[in-house]
Structures are given as C-alpha cells and as structure tokens.
Amino acid sequence: MWTRRRRPRALEETPAAEVTGNAGSGGPEVRIRAFRIGFVGALGVLLALLLGAIVGQLGTVILYVALALFLALGLDPVVSWLQRHDVPRWLAILLVFVVVIGVFVGLIATIVPIVVEQTTIIVQDWDTIVENVRNSDLVAWLNSLTGSGHAIQEGIDAAGAWLADPANLGILGGGILAVGAGIAGGFTGATIVLILTLYFLASLDSMKRYAARFVPASSRGGYRAVSEEITGSVGRYVIGQVSLGAINGVLSLIYLSIIGAPAPILLAFIAFLFSLVPLVGTITGAIVISLVCLAASPATALAAAIYYLIYMQLEAYVLSPRIMTRAVAVPGALVVIAAVAGGTLGGVLGALVAIPVAASLIIIIEKVVFPRQDAV
Incomplete structure (x- = not known):
C-alpha cells in the first residue's frame, strides 16, 4: 500500500513575513521575521527620541x-x-x-x-x-582717527x-x-x-x-574607597577654587581702595566671582575692572591693569600650584583641555565642573582600570 511522503519542512511554503535559511549543512533552521524586527527597531528609535525630548525639557x-x-x-x-x-x-x-x-x-x-x-x-x-x-x-583721540572731529556726536x-x-x-x-x-x-x-x-x-x-x-557585594569595598576619593577630590577642588577667589577679592579690595577706584567693594566682589572660573576667569575680571577704573582716570585704570598683570603671575606660579595641587592632582595640560572642553559644552558651569570631573576620571583609571590591566 502506497503512503504519501511528507514534504521536507524546508520545501514547505514560507510565510511572506518570514525569511528562512539554514545556519549550515545539517544545522538548525534560522527564521528571520523582518516585520517584527523592523517594528521593534522603530519602537526603539521612537523611545530614544522621546527620552531625548524629555531630557531636553528637563x-x-x-x-x-x-x-x-x-x-x-x-x-x-x-x-x-x-x-x-x-x-x-x-x-x-x-x-x-x-x-x-x-x-x-x-x-x-x-x-x-x-x-x-x-x-x-x-x-x-x-x-x-x-x-x-x-x-x-x-574722545580727542577718536576724533583724530575718524577725521570728522565729531565722532561722539x-x-x-x-x-x-x-x-x-x-x-x-x-x-x-x-x-x-x-x-x-x-x-x-x-x-x-x-x-x-x-x-x-x-x-x-x-x-x-x-x-x-x-x-x-x-555594586556586587564582592566589589563594594573597592567601590566605596574609589567613591570616597572622588567625592573628596571634588570637595577639595571647590574649597581651593573659593580660596583663590577670596584671596583675589580681598587683595583687590585693598589695592583698589588705595588707588581710588570707583566702588572698590563692588569691583572686589566682581574679582571674586570671576576668579571662581578656572583659567580665563581672573583675566576676564581684570579687564572688566580696568575698564571700569577708566571712569576715575586713565592713570587709575593703568594702575589697576599693572596690578592685575602682577597678580596673575603670582596666582599662576605661586598660589594656584600650592592650593590646587593639594586639592586635585591633575596635570597642567589636562587642566587646560578639561576647562576648554567643559566651557564649550556647558558654558561657565561646564568649566567649573570640568576639572573635578577630569580628576575623577584619573582616579578611576588609576584605581580600577590600571590594576585590572596589571592583573592580566
């Protein structure tokens, strides 16, 4: 008695939404559901866009x-x-x-x-x-440059x-x-x-x-040690930067009062605030204060500019190394790169947090990455 032979599964009709193939000769059958993969991928993209919009709003x-x-x-x-x-x-x-x-x-x-x-x-x-x-x-100098004699008017x-x-x-x-x-x-x-x-x-x-x-229980000890070192470096950096700003503010108040600058308390406060921004803060504050001192006299502005030129050298080579070296151990070149990158990405606040972030990355590399590489 003749019986009907069953067609091999590989020869049966495949649904339109599926593509069937073999992983290899005699291997298991592989099915790729194109519609399902595309739909899930589209949902993932929409979810990513939604999360991005939420982060932007927040x-x-x-x-x-x-x-x-x-x-x-x-x-x-x-x-x-x-x-x-x-x-x-x-x-x-x-x-x-x-x-x-x-x-x-x-x-x-x-x-x-x-x-x-x-x-x-x-x-x-x-x-x-x-x-x-x-x-x-x-004004007389500006009039001579324009040639009209009435530049201000x-x-x-x-x-x-x-x-x-x-x-x-x-x-x-x-x-x-x-x-x-x-x-x-x-x-x-x-x-x-x-x-x-x-x-x-x-x-x-x-x-x-x-x-x-x-963190897994076996790694919590090392995690706590690294996190404590990171938070400590951030705290020391903040205290160090505020100390530099306070020194600049106090010295500015004393000197500006001596030379007769207008509103020395206000200008000293401006010097303090600008000094909180690394690298460019002190020089920006010096320019602003020197321009304001023009309201008193050109001689007062010149005296202020000369003072800040001297102070910036003192801060760069004496005060900052002594204070900030104890706060965060970051190489000088990395400080410049971190501050510029942070300022580009996040403005003033980005420049403020860039250096402690760089110090934290250095701690993670020295305490986590390097020991793992040395153990291999």
Missing part, C-alpha cells in the same frame, strides 16, 4: 540638581571637619549653611546700596558726565535715530523683558539650588550607601 532641572550636588560635595569636607571635632552632623550642616548664606546676604546688602548710589549719581550728573567725556583725551545721533524707529523700540522692550525674566529666573534657580544643596548635604552618606547597593 535640562534646567538636571542642571540645578548637578550644581546642588557639586556644591554639597564642596561643603562636605567642612562638615566632616566639624564632625571630627565632636560636632553633630545636623549642627555642622546648619552652621555651614548659616555661614554661607550669611556671607552672601552680607555681600548683597553691601553691594546693592552701592549700585543704587552709583546709578543715582549717574542720573543726576548725566549732563556733566557727557560734557567731561566730550572734552576727554580719549555722530554716535549719539546714530543711537537717537535707531531709538526713533518703532520696530527697534519693540526689540529693545523685548530684550529688557527678557533680562528681567532672566533675573527673576536666576533668583528662583538660586533658591532651588540652595534647598537641594541642603537636602543633598544632609543625606550624602545615605546616598553613598544606596549607590553602593548597585
């Missing part, structure tokens, strides 16, 4: 969190020092925050009246200031014509509103950062323990 919040964590790591060495002197952690955190907020409130309370006073003087004596500027040597007329255009007034009004909104947003952001810093500083130890739970 960019400001992420920046606040990163800055608060950075400040918390910077204040933690001070809190730890107080703890070693038998001060409870909660009291140490409270003392540190009271001192930090008190210093900034004191500076603002000192600087704001100066700014208001100088603005009032400028408004009241505007005609005299304009007349003095017209008769100054600088031509500039004033051009500015008046620009302001007379209603479209330009709209642009100017929008810019002023944008500046006002930026200032209001800055105060709001500063408040949020301070609150987050307080929370992070209070729960820093528990955050470290929780992060260690993600």
